[in-house]
Every structure is written in C-alpha cells, then in structure tokens.
Amino acid sequence: MGKQMTEMLKGTLEGIVLALLTGNPAYGYEITTLLRGQGFTEIAEGTVYALLVRIEQKGLVDVEKRPSEKGPPRKVYSLNEQGETELDEFWNTWSFLSERLEQLRKGGK
Amino acid sequence: MGKQMTEMLKGTLEGIVLALLTGNPAYGYEITTLLRGQGFTEIAEGTVYALLVRIEQKGLVDVEKRPSEKGPPRKVYSLNEQGETELDEFWNTWSFLSERLEQLRKGGK
C-alpha cells in the first residue's frame, strides 16, 4: 500500500470499521473482505484483527462466538451504545477535517 | 487535542502544510499561526517544526534563511516541483478516502 494511504488510515480505519458494523454485526474475516470490496484492497488481515482487539478492549463492541461451517469459530462483533457514541464523535472529527481540506483544495485562504 | 483528531492528522497534516505552502512560501512560526487560524487551534509548535524538518529532508521544499525584525532568523519554506508532485498524490489519496467515507456515512455499504 502507498505510504500516504497507510498514514492516512491511522485514525480513520477504526471509524470505517465502526461504520461498517452499524446495524450489521460481522466477524473479522468478513470485515476484511468487506473492506476489500469497498476498494481497500490492500488492508492487511493482521491490521483488522488487531483493530478489533482494540475496539473490544475499549468496550465499543459486543462479541459473540459462533461456530462456522467451514473453519474455526467466528468472533462476531456488534456495535454497542458506547461504540455508537464513539462513531458519532468520529463523524464530527471527520467532518471538521474534511471541511478544512476541501477549503484548502479550493485554494481557499 | 482529542485523541481521534491526533490520529486522524497523521498523514493529513503533511498534506495540509504542503497545501498551505502552494504559491505562498512561509516560515515555521507563521505556518503554526496559519494553522491556528484555520481552526487547528491545538496543533503543537513542536509538531510543525518536526514536520518541516521531515519534508525538507524528503526534498519537497526549498529553504531560505531570512533575518527577522523581531527575533531569530526565519527559515522560509517554499514548495518545489517534487513537493507539488507529492501534493498531487496527497489529493488523490485524500479523494479516494473521502469518497469511501462519504458513501459509508450515507449508509451505503
């Protein structure tokens, strides 16, 4: 992946995953393939799993273990109330940054 | 500053500074106050100076030392050709991320 993208994903990837989980519980492997489908073709699996561990430890998601038909048991993550609050804050932060950057791009001030 | 913002600035702050420098050479202290004026009220001075050292080492800017009327000499940074290329790539990366996120925000899987 490009170095720029790697750095830019810091702080946003968590929000992206939280957004993917809203009203749509999913497990790690699934999230990885979802991301790939969204165009994030080069996000490493290890990155996703590490992120999931983090948001679980922060208490942003609830976890349930479910057997899989074709492999080891899945850990299904669902956004909880705290996770929704965090996601709201993420969108606020994102909006701020996004607006500044769009202004800059237009050569604004 | 919020932790979210801190993380989100990784990878974008460099682009922001490069954008500020297009057609508008500036020195570190000035850039800091420019950023503050743009709403980035909590960006630490040390952060800006460290970033300037980095982009200079990467060869993205040209540097010129100029005396100041009221203090130590200024180091004036101006974007060079390589810096413009880097900035173009930055905008590409940003556009990609930005589009994905806006789609996610609209609930569009």
Next chain:
DNA sequence: TACTGGTAGCTAGTAACACTAAGTAGTGAA
C-alpha cells in the same frame, strides 16, 4: 539593571497505529 512577553527555532522521549511476517486450526476437495 532585571524582568517579562512575543517572536523563532530545536530536541528527546512517548503513545498510538497500520504494517510485515509469521503462526495455529478447521473444513472440504484434488
């Protein structure tokens, strides 16, 4: 003189995060 405050730049050490690269396990098909 001494002190303060604004201007201007620098640096060592830290925390957070995405990455690489490896591994373990379960299932089914060749």
Next chain:
DNA sequence: TTCACTACTTAGTGTTACTAGCTACCAGTA
C-alpha cells in the same frame, strides 16, 4: 496427502503527532 480456503492470533517494525522542555533575539517596562 496435499492444497486451498476459512478464521483468528501474535511479535516486531516504522511513521507520526504529542509532551515538555530548551536556546536565542528583541522591545518594553518595572
């Protein structure tokens, strides 16, 4: 048995913004 796919885990690395200091120059003031 070997392979491929599914599914999760972990140790170590590089990059970046941060904190918290520091040096230095100048003007005004107590």
